[in-house]
Amino acid sequence: MPRAIALIFTTHLSAVLRSKRALICLLLALGPVIVTLMPPPKVDASEVVWIVGMMFLLQLIAPLMGLIAGSAVLTEEIENRTITYAFTRPIPRSALFLGRYLATLVLLSILLALSSTAIVMLAPLRGRANDLAEGMLWQLLPAALLGGAVYALITAALGIFVRRPMVVGLFYLIAMEGFLANLPGSTQKMTVQYYLRGIFTRLALEDDSLLRRIDVIAGTEFKTPAHSALYLLGLIALAIAVATWGIRRKQFVLSA
Amino acid sequence: MKAVVEAKDLARWYGEVVGLNDLSVTIEEGITGLVGPNGAGKSTFMKLLVGELRPSRGGLRVLGLDPFANQALYRRLGFCPQQDALYDHLSGRGFVTLCMRMAGFPRAEARRRAEHALERVGLGDAMERRCGGYSKGMRQRTRLAQAIAHDPELLIVDEPLTGLDPLARHRVLELFRELAGAGTSILVSSHVLHEVQSLTERIVLIHRGRLLAQGSVSEVRRLLSRHPRKVRFTVREPRRLAGALLRFEHVHSLTLGEGGALQVETADLEALCNSLPAVAAEVRPGIQSLESSDANLEAVFDYLVG
Structure with missing residues (x-):
């Protein structure tokens, strides 16, 4: 099994990195970097990172990148009708x-890591440099990487069970991650966003930062970053288990 | 002979659409042609054989094994699909090598087998080029190469001659004969009926998801004794021969054509052949040639499917 996975991985890595989807993901990853340079001067650099990181990178860009890249994992093999060979x-x-x-994970990790790093590095250019909290990159980076991994896996697994995983995935992102995650209350715990925020924002709540004034965040009790990360890793394991179970049983009807 | 495929009451439907219906057939070693019109169920049958689909009902054994997602079977089976799909970012050699690596061969052995298979299908000079730049015929031969490179016991090929030029067709048919000679069983589906017939006498006829007939072309033809057989003569005096043949009860009709052509429809070909020497001696029509024009697969097929 590991040998077969490695074979498929090495065969497809270059194709994934050079695909049109990779280009779209690259453009998406540039989005938060550009936004980081846009706020008016004299804003705290930490606040820029929090806002762009949480509202933009984690809540919008990582899910979209996961959706776009993840939906190709199996669907591309089915649409290109190459699944027969494997x-x-x-x-x-x-x-x-x-x-x-x-x-796909390699692609997303590279782009999200670059985007996260750029946000943290560029924020002081517009904000007050000395206000940048220490270790912000090490909160944003794991949240972004885990977010990309989870969203891509959910969409990829959807590709086993539904014909159009991108449509179903988009519905999930809007209904669950976009709407439910921003409703005050414990229903947030049903979303991936809740745990990503647990990794990234918990530290912010310990001081008197801007995030204290955002109702959705301020009224929510987050788990510790370690607990949140563990939950997301568990979700990844569960999604992999469901996907491998599904792909073993699934019949793929290819058109001639 | 050993059975390579055994299907019993095999059925497969897609929602309310019937793909295959109560198909019971045993296919033995050697080359067998799977023929039938579009939508007959040939591709569905092949997808069941290679384990892409599960039967909705009935039983299926390929080389004695249940084919669905059966890794043990895939070591012994080669499948050349109909769909024009390859990993276009890989070279021909890279693609077939990948397939051989997936078949379990070490890197060097996989590469050696890939090169050998590509040379056998006539792509030795083009194996370094990307599949994305191949012509339709080259892509077809690449698909065939990946199916034969691991020396399978059973080769299943879906429409293998589509898109090939006459030279490539000849080469592929020769390759099938070579493989069969070396002990590989081959199940080949094709619409090019005369080419199937040139490859094998054994056919399985499927129509509307059902088995219509199975056996050699001549056996199938004999089963259809109620259907009149056509014999085409080229004769110096066709009217004289026609007059002499009219007295036989088994002769249903006579049609005169140009250039001394005479077509005879008979319910008993053997009786006609037996009576010909006496008729020829009696009326001296000057028979130059004769052929049973509908003994070929095309005619049998046309008759069977209406």
Whole structure:
């Protein structure tokens, strides 16, 4: 199994990195970087990172990138009708899914890491440099990487069960991650956003920052970053288990 | 002979659409042609054989194994799909090598097998080029190469001659004969019926998801004894021969054509052949040639599917 996953991963990595979806993801990743340079001068640099990081990178860009890249994991094989070659070979079917998902994860990780780093590095150019809290990159970066990994996996797994994972995934992002995550109350715990915020914003709530004045955040009790990360890793494990179960049983009807 | 495929009451439907219906068939070693018109259920049958689909009902064994997602079977099976799909970012060699790596061969062995298979299908000079730049015929041959490179016991090929020029067709048919000679069983579906017939006498006819007939072309033809057989003569004196043949009960009709052509429809070809020497001696029509024009697969197929 690991050998088959590695084979699929190495075969598809270059294609994933050079795909049109990669270009779209790159443009999306540039979005928060541009926004970081846009606020008026004299704003606290930390506040710029919090706002752009949470509202823009974690809540909009990472889910969209995950959706776009993740929806290609299996759907591309089905649409291109190349899935036959892997499914009529003596390798576990799930190796195709996992190998391609890992290749997608490399793309997302590179772009989200670059975007997060750029936000933290550029924020002091517009805000007050000495106000940038220490270790902000190490809060934003894991949240962004985990966000990309979870959203891509959810969309990729959807591709096993539904014909148009991008449409269903978009509905999920709007209804769950866009709406439910921003309603005050415990329903937030049903969203990935809640745990991403747990990793990224918990520290912010410990001081008197701008985030204290945002109702949705201020009224919510977050888990610790470690607990939030653990929850998301558990979600990844569960999604992989469901995906491998599904792909073993699924019949893929390809048009001629 | 050993059975390579055994299907019993096999059915597969897509929602309310019937793809295959109560198909019971045993296919033995050697080359077998799977023929039928578009929508007959050939591709559905092949997808069931290679385990892409599960039967809705009935049983199916390929090389004695349940085919759905069966890794043990895939070591022994080669499948050349109909759909024109390859990993376009890979070279021909890269693609077939990948397939061989997935088949479990180490890198060097996979590469050696890929090169050998590509040479066998006539792509030795083009194997370094990206699949995305291949012509339709080259893509077809690449698909075939990945199906044969691991020396499968059973090769299943769906419409393998589509998109090939006459030379490539000849080469592929020769390759099938070579493989069969080396002990590989081949199940080949095709619309190019005369080419299937040139490859094998054994056919499985499917129509509307059902088995219509199975056996050699001549066996199938014999099963259809109620259907009159056509014999085409080229004769110096066609009217004289026509007059002499009219007295036989088994002769249904006679049609005179140009250039001494005479077409005879008979319910009993054997009786006609037996009586010909006496008729020829009696009326001396000057028979130059004769052929049973509808003994070929095309005619059998046309008759069976109406």
